[in-house]
């Protein structure tokens with residue numbers, strides 16, 4: 001079942017989350033619910049505080065091709081390069097802006113089976129992971145916005161970006 005999205009302002013969004021210590025049935029249920037919530041809101045990523053759970057859990061699914069990444073206790077172990085691009089957030093409807101992120105990262109995390117992974121991510125995938133992982137530290141993208149983009153200008157901006 002999809003969860004209601006926690007909207008800003010809410011203290012939980014600015015509170016660092018706790019590590020997951022055990023993968024329980026409740027956690028699996030939460031992962032499934034988070035994915036449904038992300039899909040229901042057309043998101044490409046979601047972090048546990050956004051559904052009211054202060055846990056180090058985040059999902060990213062930028063498109064069908066790259067598929068779903070369910071990350072438990074994720075950690076960025078390497079980051080390089082710089083890239084500026086537009087972001088939005090489920091907890092800030094209608095807020096869009098450009099943010100500087102690392103261009104390439106290596107993220108280490110556990111999946112729902114408790115397997116540990118290390119994944120190299122670049123470009124928008126890397127961006128989405130960095131955005132979601134900052135939620136787990138209680139940090140919000142609005143503090144990093146370089147240029148705000150009005151919702152009505154978003155399509156034009158994206159088109160221009162593709163033509164670059």
Ligand SMILES: [Zn+2]
Pocket residue numbers: 088089090091131132135
């Ligand atoms: Zn967000």
